[in-house]
Amino acid sequence: MLSVKLESLDLRILRALMEDGRASFRKIAGKLGVSTPTISARVKELEVLGVLDGYRAVVRPEKLGGQTLFIRVRVEQGALRDVVGELSAMEEVRQLHLISRLNLLVRAVFMGVEEMQDFLKWVSGLVGIVEYEDYALLETHKDEFPALIKDGVSLAVDCFYCGKKITEKPIKLRLDDRYHYLCCTSCANLYREKYRKIRDAA
Numbered sequence: 721m722l723s724v725k726l727e728s729l730d731l732r733i734l735r736a737l738m739e740d741g742r743a744s745f746r747k748i749a750g751k752l753g754v755s756t757p758t759i760s761a762r763v764k765e766l767e768v769l770g771v772l773d774g775y776r777a778v779v780r781p782e783k784l785g786g787q788t789l790f791i792r793v794r795v796e797q798g799a800l801r802d803v804v805g806e807l808s809a810m811e812e813v814r815q816l817h818l819i820s821r822l823n824l825l826v827r828a829v830f831m832g833v834e835e836m837q838d839f840l841k842w843v844s845g846l847v848g849i850v851e852y853e854d855y856a857l858l859e860t861h862k863d864e865f866p867a868l869i870k871d872g873v874s875l876a877v878d879c880f881y882c883g884k885k886i887t888e889k890p891i892k893l894r895l896d897d898r899y900h901y902l903c904c905t906s907c908a909n910l911y912r913e914k915y916r917k918i919r920d921a922a
């Protein structure tokens with residue numbers, strides 16, 4: 721459920737950072753016509769909300785001689801969790817998505833044909849696999865970041881106290897110059913109390 725509307729400044733900050741993750745707050749502030757502290761406060765908030773999940777370098781696997789493979793894996797009823805665990809643990813698996821109730825889409829990268837064949841052999845031998853189909857990546861015509869930053873997008877936020885997805889309008893508590901999001905008044909009260917205790921102890 722989507723609940724928190726992102727403000728247009730937030731959207732513009734996200735776009736600026738997606739374009740250049742190394743851009744300084746000062747540079748972004750200049751570009752967007754706001755103060756540097758405003759950018760730094762909004763970025764901190766977006767990090768707390770989990771919208772901004774990190775800053776990484778974009779390294780092209782093909783430049784390192786890697787061959788990318790997409791694999792659709794169909795699992796048996798009840799085997800999903802185990803198969804996900806096995807696949808996630810492999811470093812060659814770079815992305816793993818559930819695309820239907822029993823189908824996973826794997827994006828994996830290999831340094832050589834032998835390594836790729838070994839991997840597929842291992843996949844076919846996994847307990848809980850019904851079948852798989854693999855496709856070697858031949859050409860990439862577009863490769864953008866997964867997030868699409870459009871005006872008016874909302875944000876799914878988990879309650880800072882109970883951790884459940886907030887489905888109604890969230891309660892925003894401003895504590896120490898920062899917003900904290902809670903799902904209901906009882907979580908808000910408990911959170912405020914917990915927050916005060918932690919702060920007093922510090």
Ligand SMILES: [Zn+2]
Pocket residue numbers: 879880881882883884902903904907
């Ligand atoms: Zn809650």
